[in-house]
Amino acid sequence: MAPTRDSSVSFEETGTRKDEMHRTIEQWIDELVDDVSEAQASTEFQEWLDVQSRFHDYSHRNTLLIKLQCPEATKVAGYNTWRYQFYRHVQEGEQAIWIWAPIITKQCPECENSPSYHEDSECAYDETPSEEWSKGLVGFRPTAVFDISQTEGEPLPELETEATGDAEALVPALTDAADDLDVTVRIVDAAEWEHGDAKGVCTQQSVHDCTPVVKAKARLNQADLAVTLIHEYAHALLHFDVDDEAERSKREVKAEAVAYIVGRYFGLDTSGSAFYLAAWQDDDPGMIQDRLGRISSTAQEIIDVVDN
Numbered sequence: 242m243a244p245t246r247d248s249s250v251s252f253e254e255t256g257t258r259k260d261e262m263h264r265t266i267e268q269w270i271d272e273l274v275d276d277v278s279e280a281q282a283s284t285e286f287q288e289w290l291d292v293q294s295r296f297h298d299y300s301h302r303n304t305l306l307i308k309l310q311c312p313e314a315t316k317v318a319g320y321n322t323w324r325y326q327f328y329r330h331v332q333e334g335e336q337a338i339w340i341w342a343p344i345i346t347k348q349c350p351e352c353e354n355s356p357s358y359h360e361d362s363e364c365a366y367d368e369t370p371s372e373e374w375s376k377g378l379v380g381f382r383p384t385a386v387f388d389i390s391q392t393e394g395e396p397l398p399e400l401e402t403e404a405t406g407d408a409e410a411l412v413p414a415l416t417d418a419a420d421d422l423d424v425t426v427r428i429v430d431a432a433e434w435e436h437g438d439a440k441g442v443c444t445q446q447s448v449h450d451c452t453p454v455v456k457a458k459a460r461l462n463q464a465d466l467a468v469t470l471i472h473e474y475a476h477a478l479l480h481f482d483v484d485d486e487a488e489r490s491k492r493e494v495k496a497e498a499v500a501y502i503v504g505r506y507f508g509l510d511t512s513g514s515a516f517y518l519a520a521w522q523d524d525d526p527g528m529i530q531d532r533l534g535r536i537s538s539t540a541q542e543i544i545d546v547v548d549n
Contacts, residue, residue: 262544266502266537270529273501276515277526286519288398295326303340307386310338314388315438316397323387329394337385344382347374355379400516406509408463411547415470418546424477425454426470434458441469443476453477468504468511471543475499478539494522495532495539502540507547 280286296316299307307314317338323329349359351366358379359371389397412428419426425446436442441457455473460466475496497514504511522528529536 262541263537266540267533269502269505270498270533270536273498273515273518274526274529276512277518277529280515280519281526285398286400286516289400289520292327292397295322299340306340307338311388313390314338316389317386319384319386323392323394327392327395327397329389329392331387331392335387335391337387339383340386341381342384343378344380345376346379347371348377348379349374353377353379400513400520402513402517402520403462404464404468404504404509404511404513405462406464406504408467408507408509411467411507411509412463412470414547415467415474418543419455419474421546422474422478422543423452424474425452427454427456428459428466429456430459440465441473443473464504464509467507468500468509468514471503472496472500474543475539478542479535491522491524491528491532494518494524494529495536497521498529498532498536499540499543502536503543503547506540506544 296318299317307317311317317340318327320331323331344355346355348355349364349366349371350369352359352362352364354362354364356371356374359366416426416428436456436458439458440460441455444454444456446452446454453476455470455477457466457469457473473496476492479495479499480492497518501511501514518526518529
């Protein structure tokens with residue numbers, strides 16, 4: 242039995258159902274575009290962006306070092322950064338996470354050493370004095386950072402992206418629909434989740450079996466779990482066989498737009514999607530409109546399978 246959907250939506254008339262669904266979905270995408278524009282302009286979103294800009298992207302070497310020393314780490318920063326930029330204090334007794342920090346200083350245009358090392362080297366460059374040399378990377382030094390879980394103090398701004406509503410019947414209906422969508426689905430207990438902060442992932446069965454496998458992290462909020470399942474189903478249906486990193490943000494926009502539409506069809510509040518889209522895509526919200534055809538057809542496919 243399919244879950245109860247929003248009572249304000251009805252596509253019962255067989256002869257006009259397809260046209261009515263197209264019109265309704267187009268209207269919802271228009272509203273989603275407006276919501277994304279509002280989210281991008283909101284004070285809450287700007288505060289969140291400001292915080293994110295103060296966390297550095299780390300090289301794969303440092304990411305590996307962080308994971309080896311503190312596998313649960315999500316946001317790391319130095320002692321003084323936590324204290325003076327985020328008004329948080331490293332708790333007493335916490336063990337530092339050691340990474341490589343770049344050393345940026347003036348360097349010889351010829352041997353690329355710092356002035357002190359240049360003097361001790363065999364480099365004969367003397368065309369310009371060291372005071373006029375440009376700054377550059379001359380090496381790395383060990384430096385200590387700490388994960389947010391090792392600190393206490395002012396909370397960091399968070400974006401509200403969770404869906405809400407009654408999805409007790411929708412989650413099992415979605416898992417039952419997996420076979421008809423040619424997808425394998427697994428809801429994984431939080432204690433066994435191996436994909437960090439991600440709520441869900443879409444992978445393949447194995448190297449030799451390319452069947453899409455959707456995994457979602459179990460949680461109490463069934464509405465949010467349902468939207469995660471829809472989002473990952475959309476990945477499987479829209480672009481599972483596309484391997485282009487440059488298209489990642491665009492794929493996320495399409496998948497989240499599908500989740501917004503399907504979730505809304507089944508009576509969930511998916512307005513948090515606006516913040517999600519504003520946070521993870523750099524293109525103008527009009528790109529959602531440009532992909533209306535794929536978004537609406539994929540949304541309809543999932544709705545039809547779950548409804549039936």
